[in-house]
Amino acid sequence: MNLLLTEEQLALRDLAHDFAAHEIRPYAPDWDEKESFPRSELAQKAVEVGLWNIAVPEAHGGTDIDAVSTCLINEELAWGCAGIATSIGGNSLGSYPLLIAGTDEQKERFLRPQVEAGAMAAFALTEPNAGSDVASLATTAHREGDEYVLQGRKCFITNGDLADVYVVFAATDRSQGAKGLSTFVVERGTAGLSTGKKEKKMGIRASNTTEVILEEVRVPAANRLGAEGDGFKLAMKTLDISRPSVAAMAVGVARAAYETALHYAKERVQFGKPIASFQAIQTILADMAMAIETARLLTLKAAMLKDQGLPYTLESAMCKAYATDVAMKVTTDAVQVLGGYGYSREYPVEKWMRDAKILQIYEGTNQIQRLVIANQILR
Amino acid sequence: MNIVVLIKQTFDTEAKIAIKEGKIVADGVTQIINPYDEFALEEALRIKEKSGGDVLVVSAGGEKVKEALRSALAMGADRALLVETEGAAVDEGIVASALAKAISGLSYNLVLSGWKAIDDNSAQVGGRVAETLGLPQVNVVTQLTIEDGKALAVREVEGGTETVEVPLPALITAQRGLNEPRYPNMRGIMQAKKKELKVVTLSELGVSGAPQVAVKNVVLPPAKQAGKLFRDDVATSVAQLVQALRNEAKVI
Numbered sequence: 001m002n003l004l005l006t007e008e009q010l011a012l013r014d015l016a017h018d019f020a021a022h023e024i025r026p027y028a029p030d031w032d033e034k035e036s037f038p039r040s041e042l043a044q045k046a047v048e049v050g051l052w053n054i055a056v057p058e059a060h061g062g063t064d065i066d067a068v069s070t071c072l073i074n075e076e077l078a079w080g081c082a083g084i085a086t087s088i089g090g091n092s093l094g095s096y097p098l099l100i101a102g103t104d105e106q107k108e109r110f111l112r113p114q115v116e117a118g119a120m121a122a123f124a125l126t127e128p129n130a131g132s133d134v135a136s137l138a139t140t141a142h143r144e145g146d147e148y149v150l151q152g153r154k155c156f157i158t159n160g161d162l163a164d165v166y167v168v169f170a171a172t173d174r175s176q177g178a179k180g181l182s183t184f185v186v187e188r189g190t191a192g193l194s195t196g197k198k199e200k201k202m203g204i205r206a207s208n209t210t211e212v213i214l215e216e217v218r219v220p221a222a223n224r225l226g227a228e229g230d231g232f233k234l235a236m237k238t239l240d241i242s243r244p245s246v247a248a249m250a251v252g253v254a255r256a257a258y259e260t261a262l263h264y265a266k267e268r269v270q271f272g273k274p275i276a277s278f279q280a281i282q283t284i285l286a287d288m289a290m291a292i293e294t295a296r297l298l299t300l301k302a303a304m305l306k307d308q309g310l311p312y313t314l315e316s317a318m319c320k321a322y323a324t325d326v327a328m329k330v331t332t333d334a335v336q337v338l339g340g341y342g343y344s345r346e347y348p349v350e351k352w353m354r355d356a357k358i359l360q361i362y363e364g365t366n367q368i369q370r371l372v373i374a375n376q377i378l379r
Numbered sequence: 380m381n382i383v384v385l386i387k388q389t390f391d392t393e394a395k396i397a398i399k400e401g402k403i404v405a406d407g408v409t410q411i412i413n414p415y416d417e418f419a420l421e422e423a424l425r426i427k428e429k430s431g432g433d434v435l436v437v438s439a440g441g442e443k444v445k446e447a448l449r450s451a452l453a454m455g456a457d458r459a460l461l462v463e464t465e466g467a468a469v470d471e472g473i474v475a476s477a478l479a480k481a482i483s484g485l486s487y488n489l490v491l492s493g494w495k496a497i498d499d500n501s502a503q504v505g506g507r508v509a510e511t512l513g514l515p516q517v518n519v520v521t522q523l524t525i526e527d528g529k530a531l532a533v534r535e536v537e538g539g540t541e542t543v544e545v546p547l548p549a550l551i552t553a554q555r556g557l558n559e560p561r562y563p564n565m566r567g568i569m570q571a572k573k574k575e576l577k578v579v580t581l582s583e584l585g586v587s588g589a590p591q592v593a594v595k596n597v598v599l600p601p602a603k604q605a606g607k608l609f610r611d612d613v614a615t616s617v618a619q620l621v622q623a624l625r626n627e628a629k630v631i
Contacts, residue, residue: 007446007449007572008568008569008571011449011450011453011563011571012565012568015562015563015564015565018562019562049565050564050565050566054565058566062565063565063566063569064569065569
């Protein structure tokens with residue numbers, strides 16, 4: 001595999017691995033227990049090395065890296081902790097709409113503070129009654145002079161309590177359905193913007209997930225991203241870009257579980273032999289290794305297509321669904337290999353199993369991914 | 380302040396070492412910058428950040444060593460120089476002569492390196508380079524201050540530390556504790572390729588001669604033996620322990 005990667009890509013992966021191994025993994029169980037994102041412990045370190053928001057290009061203070069590198073980095077960060085990778089990834093997710101549709105002025109204003117000062121971003125699309133059915137958003141935005149007035153309620157928003165900028169999707173014309181959605185950047189501290197309930201989650205507990213409430217929130221028209229009515233397309237384009245990152249995170253979580261299961265199987269002695277010497281365990285380990293390898297290859301293929309400017313919607317959906325299903329299977333099997341110890345919080349595999357579940361759900365459920373795939377192959 | 384940092388590429392500290400036909404198997408083993416050299420590099424970068432200047436990293440070895448030099452460039456070094464020794468029989472003496480030759484014509488105020496490499500632990504190269512260039516040297520340094528054309532170096536000695544003052548230019552070798560090396564950052568990694576990496580061969584430097592040291596064999600340390608437990612009552616156990624220490628281990 002390494003033969004396909006450039007020296008820079010490998011160096012970026014190694015950096016992310018070292019960072020994950022020393023600054024994330026050792027603290028992950030504690031952050032998971034505390035159910036809070038360790039911003040003060042992590043932000044400055046991640047800003048220094050450039051991992052706080054890897055989507056920001058050099059022109060706005062970040063680094064120009066390709067989609068392959070983005071995946072390699074996400075695999076390593078999630079190998080460290082999927083909750084942390086989700087939070088840092090939330091900055092990127094909130095930045096892609098800016099990168100796709102923002103003016104230079106908007107990009108500079110909202111991206112540079114993230115890579116230079118540890119500001120955070122949130123992507124506010126999901127609502128209580130609009131998950132997979134994005135077009136049915138109930139949040140509205142109506143124009144009054146040079147401003148828009150936003151009204152509505154978003155839920156399951158990553159970085160909800162932490163974000164300095166929220167990229168909010170709202171209907172500017174309800175009668176137009178998907179074609180009536182628009183996108184706005186709302187800055188923290190804007191009157192009427194607040195956060196509601198903080199979710200108590202099964203996994204990725206180091207990430208912050210909240211409701212975001214918009215009550216008569218006035219934003220300048222200059223904060224609109226793209227044209228009125230471009231919101232749905234912008235959301236879809238954003239998710240196209242981010243799906244390989246979620247897939248890469250899934251590979252990272254799966255790899256963490258696999259490595260632990262492999263190590264444990266060699267050490268754990270039953271019936272007078274290491275359990276790795278039993279074929280019942282060997283086939284599990286072999287299946288894990290095979291699934292992780294194929295998931296990574298498919299993920300990197302999607303990234304390579306993107307880097308070459310080729311269509312990648314199909315592979316993007318495929319890798320997201322496939323790699324996250326792999327992560328669920330591999331982490332579940334890792335718990336099985338470790339038996340009672342795997343179920344205990346003394347070992348990290350139960351956390352990875354809890355973390356893996358959300359990967360099948362967020363940024364487009366795996367059922368929606370399969371619809372995207374079907375749409376593409378039935379054309 | 381122009382600083383030269385001598386680095387060596389070594390096996391990763393976590394690498395599994397295997398030996399075949401008296402040689403360490405290098406295939407598939409992750410290579411890193413020798414950790415002691417990394418302390419030296421970090422110190423050079425900190426001095427540069429404080430008082431400006433230029434950091435040149437120099438290493439000797441084959442093509443693969445360019446990876447270590449690029450890592451150093453990614454951490455913030457300005458330029459790199461590889462003394463190409465691919466295929467040549469070298470020992471510490473030849474490497475040190477070549478490194479000294481490679482930097483002798485340059486303008487520098489300070490040369491830094493690790494006090495030893497973690498692979499063969501010979502601790503030869505830094506000292507030999509200093510001798511060849513006629514530089515004062517301070518070894519095993521845990522704290523370094525550069526001011527008024529002098530280096531104040533705190534070094535470990537048995538039972539304590541001593542502070543040595545030397546005029547610049549000087550050669551200082553780093554010990555663990557000198558600093559905590561930084562991660563390369565993403566921008567540094569992307570810029571590393573654009574930085575200068577020169578290659579010079581042994582013959583271009585006019586360095587020749589046969590190694591004075593020949594490695595006869597390389598062996599792994601013996602596997603750790605299982606411990607022995609004495610489980611009887613204390614008096615009997617102590618007697619057995621003393622017997623074992625005297626007759627089996629022969630340490631008393």
